Amino acid sequence: MTTEYSGTGDPARSLALLWRTRDRPHRKGRTDLTVDRIVRAAIDLADTDGLAALSMRRVAEHLGVGTMSLYTHIPGKGELLDVMLDTVYGEPDPEPAPTHGDWRATLTHIAHSTWARYLRHPWLLQVATTRPPLGPHVIARYEHELTAVEGIGLTDLEMDAVVTLLNSYVHGAVRGAVETAQAAARTGMTDDQWWHAHAPYLETVLDAHRYPTAARVGTAAGQEYGATTDPDRAFTFGLDRILDGVAALVATRHTTGGDPTTAPPGR
Structure with a gap:
C-alpha cells in the first residue's frame, strides 16, 4: 500500500539537492x-x-546527531525521499548489461535489475512515483531504458509506452516476492514448511469432483513449487x-518497411 508520494518537496530545493547544485551550508556544525x-x-x-519508520528525527538518531543539524543540509522529509529514490536508482546493476545490442536481452536485463532493486529496498513499493524525482540517476535510467528500444521501429510514444509497461509489470510482479520474503521473516516459517504443514489437511477437504481443474493444477503447482506459487518463475514467465x-x-x-505510420490498423 502506498504511504508516500515522491515529488512533494519544494521543487527548487529538491532539484538543487538531486543535482547537488545547492551551496554547502555556511552555519557552523559537524563537518x-x-x-x-x-x-x-x-x-x-x-x-x-x-x-513508516522514516522521519528526520529517526535519521538524526541513527547518525547520532541533533535533528536540527539535518535541516542545514536537507529542508525536509519530502526532499529527503526524492534524493533517496534517485540514489537507489544509481546503484550499480548486479549483473553487467548486454553489449551486443539485442533489445530483448537488454530489456530482460533491465527488468531483472529493477526486480533486484525492489528486493534490496522493499520500501520502494510504498512510494508512488507518478511524479518522479527528476534527478540524474532517474533520468540516466530512463535514457538507458529508451536506448534499449531505440531504432527498432517504434515511435517515440511507443518507446515510452514499452518502458512504462515493463516497469509497471515489474512493480506489480515483485510485490509477491517481497511479501514472500517478509512472511518468512515475520512468521519464522518458509513457504515450503507452510505448504507441507497444510497440504495433508487440504487433501482431506478438497473435493476433486467439485473442483477438478483447481485440484489438478493446484496439486501440480504445489508439488513443483513447494508453495502456492513461485514468484521468480512467475516473473520470468510473465516477462517473456x-x-x-x-x-x-x-x-x-518490419513487414511495413519500418514506417510506424503504415502499421496495420489497431497497432
Whole structure:
C-alpha cells in the first residue's frame, strides 16, 4: 500500500539537492555531516524498519546527531525521499548489461535489475512515483531504458509506452516476492514448511469432483513449487510474454518497411 508520494518537496530545493547544485551550508556544525551521509542513513533505516519508520528525527538518531543539524543540509522529509529514490536508482546493476545490442536481452536485463532493486529496498513499493524525482540517476535510467528500444521501429510514444509497461509489470510482479520474503521473516516459517504443514489437511477437504481443474493444477503447482506459487518463475514467465508482445509489434514494422505510420490498423 502506498504511504508516500515522491515529488512533494519544494521543487527548487529538491532539484538543487538531486543535482547537488545547492551551496554547502555556511552555519557552523559537524563537518562530517553531508547530504550523502544523511541519505545513506535514511535508506538504511527504511531498508531495516520500513518507510513508516522514516522521519528526520529517526535519521538524526541513527547518525547520532541533533535533528536540527539535518535541516542545514536537507529542508525536509519530502526532499529527503526524492534524493533517496534517485540514489537507489544509481546503484550499480548486479549483473553487467548486454553489449551486443539485442533489445530483448537488454530489456530482460533491465527488468531483472529493477526486480533486484525492489528486493534490496522493499520500501520502494510504498512510494508512488507518478511524479518522479527528476534527478540524474532517474533520468540516466530512463535514457538507458529508451536506448534499449531505440531504432527498432517504434515511435517515440511507443518507446515510452514499452518502458512504462515493463516497469509497471515489474512493480506489480515483485510485490509477491517481497511479501514472500517478509512472511518468512515475520512468521519464522518458509513457504515450503507452510505448504507441507497444510497440504495433508487440504487433501482431506478438497473435493476433486467439485473442483477438478483447481485440484489438478493446484496439486501440480504445489508439488513443483513447494508453495502456492513461485514468484521468480512467475516473473520470468510473465516477462517473456510481455516481450513476445513487443516483438510482435516490432515485427509488424518490419513487414511495413519500418514506417510506424503504415502499421496495420489497431497497432
